Amino acid sequence: MVERLLRWRLLSPKRSVRLLAVDPDANLVAATRQLRTLPPRWRIEFDVASLAELAERASGQFDFVIAHHLLDLLPLSSAVADLLRLLRPGGVFWATLNFDGLTEWFPPLALDRTIGAAYHASMDQAGEQRSQTGRRLLAALRAAGAQLGAIGSSDWVIAAREGGYTADELVVLETMLEFHRQATAAVVGPTAFERWLLARQRQIAAGELVLIVHQLDVAGRAPASGSTVQPVGARRAWSRAR
Ligand SMILES: C[S@@+](CC[C@H](N)C(=O)[O-])C[C@H]1O[C@@H](n2cnc3c(N)ncnc32)[C@H](O)[C@@H]1O
Numbered sequence: 185m186v187e188r189l190l191r192w193r194l195l196s197p198k199r200s201v202r203l204l205a206v207d208p209d210a211n212l213v214a215a216t217r218q219l220r221t222l223p224p225r226w227r228i229e230f231d232v233a234s235l236a237e238l239a240e241r242a243s244g245q246f247d248f249v250i251a252h253h254l255l256d257l258l259p260l261s262s263a264v265a266d267l268l269r270l271l272r273p274g275g276v277f278w279a280t281l282n283f284d285g286l287t288e289w290f291p292p293l294a295l296d297r298t299i300g301a302a303y304h305a306s307m308d309q310a311g312e313q314r315s316q317t318g319r320r321l322l323a324a325l326r327a328a329g330a331q332l333g334a335i336g337s338s339d340w341v342i343a344a345r346e347g348g349y350t351a352d353e354l355v356v357l358e359t360m361l362e363f364h365r366q367a368t369a370a371v372v373g374p375t376a377f378e379r380w381l382l383a384r385q386r387q388i389a390a391g392e393l394v395l396i397v398h399q400l401d402v403a404g405r406a407p408a409s410g411s412t413v414q415p416v417g418a419r420r421a422w423s424r425a426r
Contacts, residue, residue, distance in 0.1 A: 185252050186219060186228065195248075197223035204246075206231045206238055239266035246270050253281040256307070256317035264324045273409035277330070279402050281338055283307070284318025286398035287360075291387065295380045299368045306367035318400030329407040338401045344391035357388055357395060 186203060189195050203226065205216050210232045217230055231238065235251070235258065249270050255263050267277055287300055304315035313320065325332060342353045349357065361384060369377040387393035 185250060186222070190223070197226070199225060201226045203228040204231060204242075205229070206233055206235075208232060208234045208237075235263060235266045239269045243269050244272055246275060247272060248276045248278070251277070251279045255279050255321060256281075256283040256314055259309075259312060260314070260317060260320055260324050261327075264321070264328050264330075268328055268330055268406045271406035273406060275406045276333075277404060277406065279321060281399045281401065282318040282321050283315060284337075284398045284400045285313075285316045286396070288394075288396040288398075289384065290394040290396070291392060293380055293383055295372060295376060298372055299364060299377070299380060302368035302371040303364050318398070321400065321402055325402065325404060331405040331407070332402065333404040335400065335402050338399045340395065340397040340399070342393075342395040344393075348391050349388070354388070357393065360395060360397075361385075 186205070190197060195201050201223075205213065205219075205228060207213050207216075213230050213232050219228060222228060233241075235254070249267060251263075251267055255267075267279070271277060285304060287303060289296055307315040322332065322335065340356070342349065342356060361381060365377065365381065372380070384393060
């Protein structure tokens, strides 16, 4: 992500920038430490912490927070509150790769609908449809008083091109099939699942399999200083009056 910030010129390499890379998994943080060269005026620090722990000790300290491939793993309203809490008033957030309830395999097989439903249900936790995080996030951010900016899809689309799948694409396909086994084999029965799996593996070998996983990215701003959360109806009336 730091490399993308540079490549896409989201932050100027000429400005003085302090970055903090955080994850509760110490191994992941250690791997990130091998970061490539940064512009001379950029500094990066590392921390092993959960989002909630960081929000507790670094409230209001950041101009820009990126939650990359994270929010669909957490209880949404508290995660959104923690994300916004990290920002200075009016600070910018960017929440990327929020799974949004669609996993499509092509060509279709008879068991797809049952397997897909079981897979998505395995992500849901008591009282919370985490498999629908992308669209639920929009409402959760508004309810927390955030201002929504750019919203768009960041779907994974994996298909063989000339030369087949890349090594990374094969890892994703195999990992997704394994997630499906863990989540759905007991629901559809091991024999039926193995038949479905074998058909998918044959499609991979033939370079025929396409996988589409729908995700949403959302960027916006934390509430400005002194602003309060308004009911959605009141905000609509306010924007019509402008
Ligand atoms: C899908 S991975 C994405 C990792 C990394 N952001 C990236 O894109 O390479 C999800 C990450 O969320 C981290 N995670 C799990 N629970 C978390 C929490 N409560 N607060 C912050 N991160 C958490 C995991 O350790 C894992 O590294």
